[in-house]
Every structure is written in C-alpha cells, then in structure tokens.
Amino acid sequence: MAEKGSPIVLEARGLTKRFPSVIANDQVDLFLRRGEILALLGENGAGKSTLMNMLYGLYHPDEGEIWIKGEKIALKSPGDAIARGVGMVHQHFQLVPVMTVAENVMLGSETTRRWGMLDARAAARRIRNLSQQYGLQVDPEAVVEDLPVGAQQRVEIIKALYRQADILILDEPTAVLTPQEANELFRIMRDLTARGVSIIFITHKLKEVLAVADRIGVLRRGRVVGTTDPKTATEASLAEMMVGRQVLLRVEKDDAKPGRPILQLNDLRVNDDRGHQAVKGLSLELYAGEILGVAGVEGNGQRELVEALTGLRPLAGGTVLIDGQDTTHFTPRQITELGVAHIPEDREKHGLVMPHPISDNMVLNRYYQPPYARHGVMQQEKIIADGEKLVQKFDVRTPSVRNTASSLSGGNKQKVIVAREFSHPTKLLIAAQPTRGIDVGSIEFIHKQLITQRDDGVAVLLVSAELDEILSLADRVAVLFDGRVVKQLPIEEATRERVGLLMAGSTEA
Amino acid sequence: MQAAGGLDKQFNKAMLWYWGRRGVALALVLLIFYSYWQNPQLTTGMLNAMLRQSTPLVLGALCGMLGERSGIINIGIEGQMLLAAFVGFMVAATTRSLIAGVVAGVLMGAILGLFLAFMAVSLKMDQIIGGTVINILALGLTSFFYQANQTIPGKLPIISLGPLADIPLIGSVLFRNPPITYLALILVFVVHYALFYTRWGLRTRAVGEHPRAADTVGINVYRLRYMNVIIGGAMAGVAGVFLSLESVGSFERAMTNGRGFVALAVMIFGRWTPLGAWGAALLFGFANALQTQLQFGGSLQIPYQFIGMLPYVLTIVVLAGFVGRSRPPAAVGQPYETE
CATH class of the missing domain: 3.40.50.300 (P-loop containing nucleotide triphosphate hydrolases)
Structure with a gap:
C-alpha cells in the first residue's frame, strides 16, 4: 500500500x-x-x-x-x-x-x-x-x-x-x-x-x-x-x-406466483458459428409469472441458446416447446407471433435498423400486418402516430420519431426495443443482457418493466453477465457452464459465492 | 473424459493429415519416375510447362497474400499484372533493353499497389471496388495505348545452372529456366520465412488479424498496410513482365486471361501460406500443361473447348470446396479507424 x-x-x-x-x-x-x-x-x-x-x-x-x-x-x-x-x-x-x-x-x-x-x-x-x-x-x-x-x-x-x-x-x-x-x-x-x-x-x-x-x-x-x-x-x-442522485440498489418486488409452464427445453443442442457444439444438451422449464435468471461467464453458450429459442439459429438436437407448442422448426416470425418478445444481446446489430426512423423500428415485429400495412403498402401516418405514443409511454428521449435510431443514446435505443417488444401480447420474454452499457436511470426503468411483465403473467428468461442483476431480479437462477445447466437454484439459496463457484465450473457448490 | 476424447480425435486427425500428405507426395514422386521411365521427353516437357505455368500464379498469390495477411483484399491483381506486362513490354520495345522493361513493369505494379493502398487505407474505400477500379483501368489503358507491330529484342533467356542442369529429370526441370521462374521460386521461400519468422511478418499477421491490438502496442497499422500492398503490387508486376517478356515475348490484349483471379484461388487453396500457395500453383500449372498437351499433342476425341476448360473448372471446384473451410485473416477487408 x-x-x-x-x-x-x-x-x-x-x-x-x-x-x-x-x-x-x-x-x-x-x-x-x-x-x-x-x-x-x-x-x-x-x-x-x-x-x-x-x-x-x-x-x-x-x-x-x-x-x-x-x-x-x-x-x-x-x-x-x-x-x-x-x-x-x-x-x-x-x-x-x-x-x-x-x-x-x-x-x-x-x-x-x-x-x-x-x-x-x-x-x-x-x-x-x-x-x-x-x-x-x-x-x-x-x-x-x-x-x-x-x-x-x-x-x-x-x-x-x-x-x-x-x-x-x-x-x-x-x-x-x-x-x-x-x-x-x-x-x-x-x-x-x-x-x-x-x-x-x-x-x-x-x-x-x-x-x-x-x-x-x-x-x-x-x-x-x-x-x-x-x-x-x-x-x-x-x-x-x-x-448524482439517490439510487435504489435493490429492486423492489413481490414474490413470484408461477403458473403453467411456458418454455420447456429438452436436451437442447446448438452449434456455434464455427460448427462446434456450444449448447450441449440443455434442459429447462420456465413458468408463467416468474423470472428465470441464466447466470454464467460469457461464451458458455448463452448467445447460441437465445438465438436458438428465437429461431435465429437452427437446432442441432433436442426440442423446444413454447406454451405447449413444438417450435423446434419454427421461423423467427412464427415464434414472434406466438407471443415471444426478444431483447437481443447486441441492440445495434440485432435489435434495431440503425439508419431507419425510430417509428419504423417500433413496428419491426408487425409492420406487415394491419393497421401498419394494407395490401403491402405501409401506413406511415399510423406508424408515426403509434410511434409517438410509445415514445411518450416509454420515456424515449428524442426530438422526433422521424429521427434515425442511430441518433439515440444507448439507453434510449434499449427503450425503443423494449417498447416495441412489450407492445404486442407476450407470453415469453427473452432478455439477453438487457442493461449492458446503459445509464443507471435507464437500467432502473428497464428493471421495473421486467418486473411489471412478470407480474402480468409473462415468463421471463433473463440472460445476463452481471451477476448482481440476476441476483436482484430473478426468482430462480440457472447457472450455465460449458453449454449445460450445471445447477438450478431458488433465489434464496443463490449467494454470490455459490453462483460464482458454479459459474467457474464447480459442481460441488 | 469428453475433453480427452476430443483431443484423441484431434490427434488422430492430425496424424491422418500428416501421413496422408506424405503418402500423396510419395505417390506423386513415384508417378513422375514411372512416367519418366516410360517417356522421358514428354515427362520433362510437362514438368517444365507446369513450373512455367505456375510462375505467374504463385507470384500473383504472393501479391494477394501480402495484402490479405495485412488486412487488405487485393482483387486487382489481374489489372496489376496486365498493366505491368504492358508497361514492361513498351519500355523494352522503346529502350531495346529487357532489363529496363522488367524494372519498369515491376515499378508499375508497385505504383498500382500504392494506388490500391491509398484507396483502401487512406480513403477507406470498399476494397472490392478499389480492386475492380484497377482491373477496369488496366484493361482500358492497355487496350487504348496498345500498338501493333511493336517488337522487343527477344525474350528473357534460359539460364542453365552449370553442372546442376545436367542431372537427369531434375536438372532440366529445375535448373534450366529463365530468370523470373527462378525468382518466383526464391520469393516463395523468402516470403514464407519472412512471414512466419521475422518481426515484419509477425506485425503483418497481427495487423491482418486484429489491427487494434497492433495499434495498442505502438505498431503503425496504416504504414504496414501500405508497405505490404506496395510490395505485393511489385510481385504482381513481376508476374506481369513474366508474361510479356519471359513467356510470350510480346504483348496481347487481355493477355493475363484471368490469371490474377486464379491466383486468388491459389492463395486460398494454399491457406494463405507461400509454401501452400506454391503447391496449389503447381497443381493449377499442371492442369494448364495437361490442357495444352491434350489439345495439341492429343489423339483424344474430346472437343478442345472442354479440355481448355480444365484450369477454370479446377478453380471453381477449389473455390467451392475450400473457401468455407480454410480461415482467412480475421480483419481482411475492413478499413481501420484509429479514433
């Protein structure tokens, strides 16, 4: 010293x-x-x-x-x-x-x-x-x-x-x-x-x-x-x-009231870009009205898991059931229409079309349906009017919805994605690193939204590299190591030390 | 256990690769000896043709490799070769000196390298477009300024390396060649050594894989990319003057005939290593030699158009089969921004 x-x-x-x-x-x-x-x-x-x-x-x-x-x-x-x-x-x-x-x-x-x-x-x-x-x-x-x-x-x-x-x-x-x-x-x-x-x-x-x-x-x-x-x-x-002001370090929430199973994964196997198996036989159940936190050091199969669930990456084996429906071979659009919302890990690459206006980005998951499209023609007036409502409701700080998505700050970009994903009927929310790299104010806001969704009966799969985020939001924790769930814990038993050891591959903890 | 199993599998694969390669090499050598025993003249002729045909390809591949190893795609090799072949020929025709022609051609290649580097590194242009600009420019310029009835004082002569040249088979194939064919052989080994065993090579590879990492340890990414693309251009220039001053002895419109693009296939097939590219170039050279042999010496009842396709079909097969499998430098094609 x-x-x-x-x-x-x-x-x-x-x-x-x-x-x-x-x-x-x-x-x-x-x-x-x-x-x-x-x-x-x-x-x-x-x-x-x-x-x-x-x-x-x-x-x-x-x-x-x-x-x-x-x-x-x-x-x-x-x-x-x-x-x-x-x-x-x-x-x-x-x-x-x-x-x-x-x-x-x-x-x-x-x-x-x-x-x-x-x-x-x-x-x-x-x-x-x-x-x-x-x-x-x-x-x-x-x-x-x-x-x-x-x-x-x-x-x-x-x-x-x-x-x-x-x-x-x-x-x-x-x-x-x-x-x-x-x-x-x-x-x-x-x-x-x-x-x-x-x-x-x-x-x-x-x-x-x-x-x-x-x-x-x-x-x-x-x-x-x-x-x-x-x-x-x-x-x-x-x-x-x-x-610069007082911050709530812990998120306030009531106990979860889990309902029927929404997401059932059975022996899921997914390959990474190089063709190696990244998810190696993963089984999970997620119920309506709960948040399941997936903890793990990055690169242990989280990205492949999320992409497989949302239909962005083909499965190498196993099955996915969403609300009882087998979605193993569904396209991303079919999965979205089932009521799956997705907050992707990389918001600039996979969450938004950066050079497009905020209003268009707000309807990316349903632009092809009425009232946003009629006979294949986009209804700009409706898109802009609804975009303005969402900007208000989700506190996106921008002078106009006609500005491009790229003009927003990180936190506001994330709010646009959240606004879009939450504004259609949702059964399952898959949130990957939802607060990475955004300001504390936006983090608080997004955390509150996740809890609200849970209380409304949505099943939330929260994948995060921030252990603190998982420990403060999740009702159950699944620890991922080397493409497998090494342990599932109720939140009361998930201490930092224990989850940390599990994340490092220990099976004893 | 699983990890150990994986290692075992990897080990077996490596062994298979190792012995497989040696087996193929041995079989090839035996085949050559057998065919020499059957028909010595034809065999030496074919091998000689293979070596000469492979020369512009391996030089072009070295050009592409220097660029890509440092992160710049050079799709303008064809144009660099063509313009160098033309300038080399014109200078040789006006000065009546082959040496001056060679020097001018190589310089032309280097200048086009500088031009590409300027577009790709300084202007941060799309590198495919940059290369295409060079190809179109070269085709246009050479066609416009081309004059018929120009002649040069002969071709670059064959140099026999004394007693070495008298060894049967090997001597007449390896040690009785014109200068640029020798030069290409030497360059293969020099570039291989330089790329993998010197400071310059380490830095070049780092800049092509992860320019930011190189920048953070104080390496000048831009300068290194410029250097590599210019040296590569010079090598394409050598390939160009090989065509006009050593192989053909005159200039013809579009005489490169796609060799600059085949060179890229050769580079990929050789997994971005000079020795690998040399092997690949020999294979393509052999396909060319075979094609010529079958067309002109042949008693085969196949239309010559099909035989003439041979090298190009090989290119397609190689590109379709190998492009996905071997891994290019990670940062290839991406302009680098410091701030």
Whole structure:
C-alpha cells in the first residue's frame, strides 16, 4: 500500500476531449501516486475509457496536459506511452486470437536476432520469468483463442510487464471474470503494487472498489466529481456520487406466483458459428409469472441458446416447446407471433435498423400486418402516430420519431426495443443482457418493466453477465457452464459465492 | 473424459493429415519416375510447362497474400499484372533493353499497389471496388495505348545452372529456366520465412488479424498496410513482365486471361501460406500443361473447348470446396479507424 508521501507518477491537468456530438472529458484533473491502486468509478459513458485512452496515447486531448514521472509529455501514439512505462489492459482484450501467448506478448517489442529474425525462445524465457516473479500462470506456447478469459487477462498483464510498465491501467478488468477470478486478480494487483507498480483500476462495480482501492475517484458526465477514501465510503454514497442522485440498489418486488409452464427445453443442442457444439444438451422449464435468471461467464453458450429459442439459429438436437407448442422448426416470425418478445444481446446489430426512423423500428415485429400495412403498402401516418405514443409511454428521449435510431443514446435505443417488444401480447420474454452499457436511470426503468411483465403473467428468461442483476431480479437462477445447466437454484439459496463457484465450473457448490 | 476424447480425435486427425500428405507426395514422386521411365521427353516437357505455368500464379498469390495477411483484399491483381506486362513490354520495345522493361513493369505494379493502398487505407474505400477500379483501368489503358507491330529484342533467356542442369529429370526441370521462374521460386521461400519468422511478418499477421491490438502496442497499422500492398503490387508486376517478356515475348490484349483471379484461388487453396500457395500453383500449372498437351499433342476425341476448360473448372471446384473451410485473416477487408 502506498504512503501518503509517495511521489506522483502520473498526472492529468485539465484534460478535455470533445467528440462531434459530446464532450467526453471536461477539464479532468487526476493524479496517481507510486504503488497505489486508484479506482476510477463511473457509469457507462461517463468518460472513463476516453480518459484512459488519452493517458495511453490512443486519443489526443483537445486541451490540458499529461505529466508522467515529473515530465510534461505530448503522447502521439501508444508507443510514446509504452516508452514511459505506461501499460494498459483494455476492456476488450487486445490479443490476436490465432497467435501464441509469446507472439502476442512480444508483438511490437519483439526480441530479435539479426535482420529482424524473431527469437521466440528468448521471449518465452522472459515470459516464464515474469510469470514466476508475479505469480501469473501462463504458458508461452499456448494459442490465445484456446485460453479461458482469466488466462487471457493474465497474458495482457504480462504483456504490459514485458514492456517494463510500472504504471498499469486496467479498464473494467472484472467485467468478464467470475467472482473467484476477480479475487485472484485483486491478489495479483496487490502483489504488483507491493513491487512499486502503480495501478489505475476502472470499474462500475461498487463492491470491487471498496475491496481493493487505496483511493477512489468518481467520474460523471466527463468530469471528476470527487475523490474519496474507501475506508469512509459506502456503496450507497459511491452510487450517489456516480449518478448524482439517490439510487435504489435493490429492486423492489413481490414474490413470484408461477403458473403453467411456458418454455420447456429438452436436451437442447446448438452449434456455434464455427460448427462446434456450444449448447450441449440443455434442459429447462420456465413458468408463467416468474423470472428465470441464466447466470454464467460469457461464451458458455448463452448467445447460441437465445438465438436458438428465437429461431435465429437452427437446432442441432433436442426440442423446444413454447406454451405447449413444438417450435423446434419454427421461423423467427412464427415464434414472434406466438407471443415471444426478444431483447437481443447486441441492440445495434440485432435489435434495431440503425439508419431507419425510430417509428419504423417500433413496428419491426408487425409492420406487415394491419393497421401498419394494407395490401403491402405501409401506413406511415399510423406508424408515426403509434410511434409517438410509445415514445411518450416509454420515456424515449428524442426530438422526433422521424429521427434515425442511430441518433439515440444507448439507453434510449434499449427503450425503443423494449417498447416495441412489450407492445404486442407476450407470453415469453427473452432478455439477453438487457442493461449492458446503459445509464443507471435507464437500467432502473428497464428493471421495473421486467418486473411489471412478470407480474402480468409473462415468463421471463433473463440472460445476463452481471451477476448482481440476476441476483436482484430473478426468482430462480440457472447457472450455465460449458453449454449445460450445471445447477438450478431458488433465489434464496443463490449467494454470490455459490453462483460464482458454479459459474467457474464447480459442481460441488 | 469428453475433453480427452476430443483431443484423441484431434490427434488422430492430425496424424491422418500428416501421413496422408506424405503418402500423396510419395505417390506423386513415384508417378513422375514411372512416367519418366516410360517417356522421358514428354515427362520433362510437362514438368517444365507446369513450373512455367505456375510462375505467374504463385507470384500473383504472393501479391494477394501480402495484402490479405495485412488486412487488405487485393482483387486487382489481374489489372496489376496486365498493366505491368504492358508497361514492361513498351519500355523494352522503346529502350531495346529487357532489363529496363522488367524494372519498369515491376515499378508499375508497385505504383498500382500504392494506388490500391491509398484507396483502401487512406480513403477507406470498399476494397472490392478499389480492386475492380484497377482491373477496369488496366484493361482500358492497355487496350487504348496498345500498338501493333511493336517488337522487343527477344525474350528473357534460359539460364542453365552449370553442372546442376545436367542431372537427369531434375536438372532440366529445375535448373534450366529463365530468370523470373527462378525468382518466383526464391520469393516463395523468402516470403514464407519472412512471414512466419521475422518481426515484419509477425506485425503483418497481427495487423491482418486484429489491427487494434497492433495499434495498442505502438505498431503503425496504416504504414504496414501500405508497405505490404506496395510490395505485393511489385510481385504482381513481376508476374506481369513474366508474361510479356519471359513467356510470350510480346504483348496481347487481355493477355493475363484471368490469371490474377486464379491466383486468388491459389492463395486460398494454399491457406494463405507461400509454401501452400506454391503447391496449389503447381497443381493449377499442371492442369494448364495437361490442357495444352491434350489439345495439341492429343489423339483424344474430346472437343478442345472442354479440355481448355480444365484450369477454370479446377478453380471453381477449389473455390467451392475450400473457401468455407480454410480461415482467412480475421480483419481482411475492413478499413481501420484509429479514433
């Protein structure tokens, strides 16, 4: 842990970055002492990543100064930052999947003999040394795409250390980890700071901040709204700083009153894009009036499961019954017309037609039916009138329904999808990552909508990578690992620790 | 248990692949020896024709590969070859120097590479359109400026490599060739080594697979893509002057005759590796040689049009069968934005 008087190794003074439609960072001041962990907290879109990308030389500030180890520096490219000992582990790993760990680690700082010939052996030796020195288990010869995410993250950290980084920026490093893997990461972080490495740790998870930080900075709408001490801060106080008002951290809801079975999956098998089986014999039952949370680390078959249920991906085996009807070979439209609503994981790719007006997007699931179409001709007046009603009802912030879907913010895009999916009679709602990357206000709104739907007797399948979201919304939890449901738990028995262990593949918990 | 079973299966597959390839290679060598024993003249003639026919294909494939490995699709190889063949021929005809012709042709290829890189990297244009622009441009320019009755002082001569050339079969096939045929062979090995064992190669592959990852470790994605596409263009230029100055000895309208596109099939069939592409090019070269042999030497009762189809049918079969199965560089065709 850093002393109060440790020298400042990195400082931002009045950094400002403007993008065409938004000021991402506005006069940001920030400093980092040697050997400390500074947690940087903020909602999605608060400007955390922009700030870090400037400190790493990927973006260039419009105003302000960056000082590294007492020197004022204009970073032209990541190369400049690396040369001064700044290393960054990006939220989306910057690893080449088809290359080995050694190739990835040395890329850009290659160990070579004459004529630029790679010295793979020397590089592997150095990686093994680093891996021992810092307790980071990696095999230099392994191919990155075969590694689990936890190991890929260790590769990223080694990549920074290989370049002799002593200032480490970790951008949302725990987003893809199980709680146990996150704890392991925190151990590594403390190990690193004990050796004089300074760390900026970016997250929006309050618990983690309190567990690991020496100091906390909070960013809101591109400004630093304060710094605080983890000893005195609480989750509630941090949430309030982050959002700017009081936030309900727990969702209020009554007990579920499950009715008849709506979704019955029997030995479901689905292949991924590469033709490998991603869902490997999955059986589930979901009842009217309950929320079943599907927990699991991303990439354990969630996407394939959702796409199979909605008819977007053919099954490799097994059957799907929706309200007693066999939909195994149904088209997406047939499934929709049965009363299935779908909030897709990637709202920009699969949820909306970005260049089309909001009003058209609101009727994507029934544009071909009266009153929106007559004899194959779209009835624009009706579409726009109904679109305006929905915009009102679901609080979509836009000047006009004639604006394109791409003009909306993330949270408002999600509201358009929710509005569309909830405005036809629904029996089954499949929600994949419904609150990913949207602001806290929108999250609250969407959570309330999910509960309302449940209370109206809809069966809700909630697939989410955010364990907290599942634990606060679901009535039952099914834990997915390697394409199978390893365990189903009533919510009372689903503790963070237990679900975390199950997510990591343990069958004992 | 399941995982172990999967590994077993993978292992068996790898073994099958390994021994399968060796078996096929051995069978081919035996076949060649047998046919040499039966008819030495025809066999050496066929093998020679195969090697020469494969030369522009393998050079074109190297051009495409350098581009795609760094993330740029080059569908303009055909045009690059054609314009280089033309410029090489015209310069050789006016200066009366074959060397000057070769240099000019290669330079022309490189310039077209620069043009493609500018469209694809700097303007972020659709790369298929960029390549098509080059193809149309080349066809138009060469047809417009083409003059009949131009001649060049001979063709690039055959160089015999001393005693090596006297080895039966091997000597006359491998060591008695004109310069560009040698050059292509050397380039295959040089590019293979460079791509997989040097810093430049590692960076090139990284830029083609995941440019952002390369950018975050301080690699200049744009510069690397420019470099690769320009060097690739030069190789297409070599293929072009091979056609006009080494193989035919004159220029004809549209003389590339689809070789630039076949080269792309060769590249894919060779799984984006130079050695693989060489093997694929030899196969296509053989199909061409066979086609010629059957048409002109033949006592076969098949209309020549069908025999002439052989290389193109092979292209279709290869593309239909292999395109889906081998994996191209992940970022191919996508313009890279830094901010």
